[in-house]
Amino acid sequence: MLRRIADHLFWMARYLERAEWRARLADVNYHLLVESPAPEPHPWAPLLAITGDGELFAQFHDEPGEARVLDFFTFQTRNPSSIRSCISAARDNARNLRHRLSSELWLEINTLYLETQGWSHAVFEQQGVYGFFNELRNRFHRLAGISHATLPRDIEYDFMTVGTMLERAENVSRLLDSKYHRLLPRLEDVGGPVDRMQWAAVLRSASALEAYRRVYGNQIAVQRVVEFLLFDPGFPRSARFCIDQLQAAAGRIEDAAGRAPAINAPGSPCGRLAAALRNTSAHRVIADGLHEFLMEMQDLCVEIGSMIFDRYLRFE
Amino acid sequence: MFDRLGAPRAGYSRVLAGFLATHAAKFDEIRARADQMFLNEGVTFNVYGDSAGAERIFPFDPIPRVIDAGTWATLERGLVQRVRALNAFVADVYGEGAILKDGVVPPDLIKTSSQFRRPAVGIKPPHGAYITVAGIDLVRDADGEFCVLEDNVRTPSGVSYVIKNRLVMTRLVPELIRAMGVRSVEHYPADLLACLCEMAPSGSSHPTVALLTPGPYNSAFFEHVFLSQQMGVELVEGRDLVCADHKLYMKTVGGLRQVDVLYRRIDDDFLDPVVFRPDSMLGVPGLTAVLRAGGAAVANGIGTGVADDKAVYAYTPDMIRYYLGEEPIIPIVRTYLLRDPEQRKIVLRDLDKFVVKPTGASGGYGVVIGPSASDRELADTRERIERDPAGFIAQPVVQLSVHPTITGHRSGGAAQIAPRHIDFRPFVLLGERPRVLAGGLTRVALREGSLIVNSSQGGGSKDTWVMAS
Incomplete structure (x- = not known):
């Protein structure tokens, strides 16, 4: 196997995992807030601290309000670690691997990537924060299932x-x-x-x-x-x-x-x-x-x- | 699709009846589904000059182009004849140069050709296979006869769309394709692999073949991926390869592995920074020396562009007579060499009636169509011709044939169908024996009245059905 291919495989997998982890984090933080008895002044700040995004966020925004943090964390293309950026990076790697991946896996990654191109805050309004992240997590489960079921060991x-x-x-x-x-x-x-x-x-x-x-x-x-x-x-x-x-x-x-x-x-x-x-x-x-x-x-x-x-x- | 009297051409009546009866109402739906399929599967091309990574689908028109068995049989013979002559020409130019010495093709035409590659002189590919893959662009002229518009014998692209278009059609109208007896196109990758394996330098019984791509930002990257996958060969970039002790290797996780045959989809200029453009990051330093030593083979060979140079095109009928002793089966379009003062005078007098093409370019870049050019464009073209007459040729405007094409939809959802100009690129493989793909890429100019079918300039494509009988 080519070294370049090994590199693309390694990074495709890492970025997908990173995107999934971030979707989980956002989802859980949202639940914590809903259930939390005592409202904190910046309930979304911990999300930035966990992921190390705080400094970059501060370059764009002052207050870590819910909408801003969620946007930054999920959609922002200027944030190289946003879920959308991670999916895009995974897909860039996958593009170099198309001939090595099963067509099902490529199709799933590419379809997910194409969807992220249309993401904006409106999806939270349409699907709800819970609905959005729940659906996203299912997409990652599908990716894992397709990898598991279609790739040779x-x-x-x-x-x-x-x-x-x-x-x-x-x-x-x-x-x-x-x-x-x-x-x-x-x-x-x-x-x-x-x-x-x-x-x-x-x-x-x-x-x-x-x-x-x-x-x-x-x-x-x-x-x-x-x-x-x-x-x-x-x-x-x-x-x-x-x-x-x-x-x-x-x-x-x-x-x-x-x-x-x-x-x-x-x-x-x-x-x-x-x-x-x-x-x-x-x-x-x-x-x-x-x-x-x-x-x-x-x-x-x-x-x-x-x-x-x-x-x-x-x-x- | 129709002859001058308005009757369907041979082969079309059955298809028309079948297609229109069952699918007329669904055309637009079929087209939308096909576009979605292409986008989701990433069957896209990149447009140079757009922002990096801009991917577009090659618009697909679901009304197929049909070629009857008799017409195809003639075309097939004509195509093989033509590519054999072109291959013999390349071998000659980089070998003895007999055709130049005999004065059939003027020697200075070759020496001044932007596609002549001096480093290729003396490289002898196995079996004399310089042109392994050729894409010959054909059009039907005003009389309905196929003629050659241009040859593509460097790194012709488009064959992946031929196969993908068929795949989409078999998903959309499976019963019709089966009932019509359409010839299959799916064995092309296997044929290509066979031709490449035949080129392996002696000694390799199971040669390692790799496909060299410039990478994901190349306009034809999807095709490179597709072909490497279909052939089951490694898709490599220049940085994956290294030359050592007169052999070619790829860098694998387990160390270096020798490559016997490289199907390269990179232009000559970028192939080897040692002898061509030193700033190329895409190529493999030392590759030319490896080829000269016979340590590996490349397809297509270096410098094959001398044979699809637009000025050389004018001499192709003579080439066929010279090398094969046969009369050309498929005619070419009347071509004026602007390096010749007499011919230049004729063209410059009526510039607005001609199509002017740069001799060394491909992909429709730099083509000026007289009748639709502005006065300013014409003046500009005239100036460029006078500055560098050898850099251009001119041809009368060929009225490309038209074909029913979906152009939109009426309220209520029914498709709106109108005639659009089309051309045709069949593919010829030259291995130990020639193989012609039974089909080809039919490109369609989607803009009304437009004659430019290139994907980079608003063209789309259709499936092409070659009938078995």
Whole structure:
């Protein structure tokens, strides 16, 4: 397989995952607001903080009001991370891959892209915020289903898996970090109803609420949420699961390329992250500082990305 | 579609009856569905000069163009004859130059041709295959006879639309296509691959073929994707390739992999920055040297543009006689070489009655149609001709035949149908034996009265039905 093709596959998958994650975030934030008992002055500001869009937003707008944040976050083409921009970037990559993708997958990506060209705030008025994001999430599920059902499991699929899982692991850590540091109302609220509702929202944005309840029952507790989203080996949006999948795919890629296994080696960024996710408990992580753990996790994800780039995607 | 007396041409009466009876009311719906299909599937082209990434569909007209079996049999022989002669001409120009020495084609015509590529002199492609793919533009003249309007033997495009148009028609009117006995076009990619494999330098029993594209912003990118996918070969950009030890390689995840045959869809000028434009980012440095050493083959060969130069066109009937000893089966349009003072005088006297074309260009760019040009355009053209007479040819205006085409819809939804000018580009593959695609691209000028059918300038396309019997 051409290096350029591997690069397009990796980035197409990453951008699709990023777009989906952002659709989930916006949806959950909206629900939080609807259910929230105490209105905050800038209830949409956390969305910008989680995604790191705050600075760019401030260049265009003063007040982070609902309509502006939603527009910026969803439609704004000048925001390179808006959902529309992510879909457009995914589609640009897919365009270079048309001959490698199933026609069903290409058609679905291209149709979604063409729809985003017509997006404006009016869609929220027509479909409602809930309806819009719900439909969008279904589109991503369809994309995942089509990929799953129509693509051969080969090295090309593995490059997509690496992109998807790396992006997802990074997003899980951002999601947890945001809740722990930014959404906390007051110190004495910890463990209270608002806190529990917010943790439930975090779970929901990872499509994890029902799965969590199956494991831990109805009780929402910080330590268990952290345990579930970081360390659960079987839930498809836990960090542990993502890194397991990433390692499996990366191992097959190195085999197929006839390279000595380096990505998964014990001292490598990926090996270190995998070890941390397999051998640590939520109790320990919280005691030592969740934020520090998550920051290190994000750094390792960046390092994994550069290692894959150097070994397989770079041209010269 | 109709002869001068207004009767349907051979082959049309059955189609007309079938098509009009069942589908007249649905034409517009069919067209809208076809356009949507093309857009969703990304069957689009890019227009140069538009903002980057502007994608448009090639408008599709659902009323098919029909060619009866007898007419096609003659055309097919004529096309093979023509491409064989053009190929022999290219081989000769970059080899011994016999036709120039014998004075059949003036040598300075070649030396001054903007399409002559000195670095190609002495490169010997396997089987002497310079022109692997040719697209020959035909029109029906006022008498209803097909004649050649121009040859395209560099990187002719459009064949993907032939196949896609048919696919759309089989989805829209499946029963009609089956009942009519329309010849299939779907094996073109397999034929092309066979021709490319035949070119592999000796020693490769399972050659690696790749299609070289300039990338997603090229106007024909969809076609590059489509053909590589249909042939099951790698679609590469220049940066995917590297030349080393007189061989061509692509950069894969597992290391370098040798490429035997490159179907290139990049112009000569951009193909190899070592010998052509040094600023080209699209090409492969050192490719020409690899070809010379016989380490790889390219289709079409470098410098084939000498054969579709518009001034050389005037000599094509002589070429056919010279190389094949046959009389041309398909005539050409009377062509005035403006480098010749006598001919130039005739044209400049009545400039508004001629079509003036730059000799080295393609795609309809730079063509001036006298009868519809403004005084200013005519004056401008005259000045350009006088400055560089060898850069232009002139032809009498060929009244392209017209064909029923959907031009809108009346209130109530029924389609409005009017005559529009059409041309026709069949495709010829020259491998160890020639193969002609049973069909071709029928382009239609959608603007009323317009003679320009190019996709970049407001043209659309139709499916072309070659009848089996």
